[in-house]
Amino acid sequence: MSKKLYSPTDKMGDLICDNYSLLQVMSRFDLPLGFGDYSVEEVCKSNSVDCRTFLAVVNFINKGYSRTSFALEDISIQSLMNYLKKAHHYFLDFQLPNIRRKLLEAIDCSMDNDVTFLILRFFDGYVQEVRKHMNYEDMYVFTYVEHLLQGQKDEEYCIDMFVRHHDHIDEKLTELKNSIIKYYPANQNAHVMNAVLFDIFNCEKDLASHNKVEDYLFVPAVLHLEKEVASRVHEAPKVETVEVNEQEEVNKDIQDDLSQREKEIITCVVKGMSNKEIAEYLYISIHTVITHRRNIARKLQIHSPTLLTVYAIVNKLVDISEVKVSI
Template sequence: MYKTNNYVPTDKMSDLICGNYTLLQVMSRFDLSLGFGDQTVQEVCRANGVDCKTFLAVVNFITEENNRMADEMQDLSIHALMNYLKQAHHYFLDFQLPTIRRKLIEAIDCSVQNEVAFLILKFFDAYVAEVRKHMDYEDMNVFTYVENLVAGNRESGFRISQFARRHDQIDAKLKELKNIIIKYYPAGGNDYLLNAVLFDIFSCEQDLASHCRVEDYLFVPAVLRLEKEVK
């Protein structure tokens, strides 16, 4: 059962992970590795040069699974948030999505006769291209703008509100892919492999939705506050 109240700096990091294993992704995106023994969250963050308040803000925001902004989220490290988001992009594009594709190829029959299999792969590749385009835009434009803003430079005509307006939920097509496999893939294949890749798709869909929420409800408000400070 997941913890219902907020995690605090004095909680043991091991209790945090054992209480909600999905937070392993949050740890890795803050460049925190396993092997921390009985150290507290604050001790682990301090030892790795990670802003503890920002780390816990993301952890508690994701754990609560709502879009309510708590008072303690008003003074977060934009640098730490950007690093978290960049690491998430790297994970999706260079690890999770390629892994799902390899598992798809292994699970489905790609013979000439199986048109549904080719449709699934074609759909998946188009989806990955869309995700890459979206995340490359963030890496090259949004994060560069924010880095300049942190340095006190606001000469660019870009504003974070532009990013917020164009930032749709990029996990939508995963739902379509999932439905194609569940509803239309013919029986007779390896159910273990197919169910395993479906499990990964469900997990990726949830992870992407969580990623977008962190951008929309933590990162964008933090940058909006910074824009007001930098004249």
């Protein structure tokens, strides 16, 4: 791995040539190929990407995950969060389904092979865990941080709670890879199986890298923000951000089945509206929207926007033509 520390004036194309795995970082920052001879700074600027955050991630990965080249203040948390969300989308909607497709092609599907069945079952169980892990981050952690970025601290949550429960989701993939290498009986599809193994090795490395970005860049930056917000809150006179009747409405919702307000919020979510848009549309605070969404997830036991969409269609809360969440 290259040990070079990149600066804004380096050519973007050189980054890829030095370390092709940085291609993933670029696509997650929405930087399209075709850089010409433009510098990192120029490419970031023309694509409205925060250059310091981009370089913080690139240098962190490139320097073997050592956090020496930047200050926490250099990081735009919003930009880093968008990067992490894109990575989730990549793993869940592209990389893992792609590995499953190749696994199916590679393994011996004749029913007399129990190992085949177990490998697939293990993989499917693993994908479910990854989905749960990433949906939790998308739905709770990032929502909490977005709220924090607006200067509002949720008293019931802190980033330390995330740290304490943050699993290393790459480890089970290591287990699967090792099981295939050690125990999978050889057959005529060896080339295809080797290709899947390459993909699993890459995915494992990419997931481990993703975890490290969360643990060593995202979490410290959010801790720093939490302190800043807390000091602002203590300085400022206490402002009630949630109106009394909104709070009463939320409290009432804790007990019952889905309330009318919760159904309205589900409709907005599956139409693709952000928390901010929902708050403006329903004339309530973002904090209230977030609390409603938490209650909805708990009541329905649904954390994925996709499954929420299915629920909304089946229960006739929306027409399929209005749905903006991909299903």
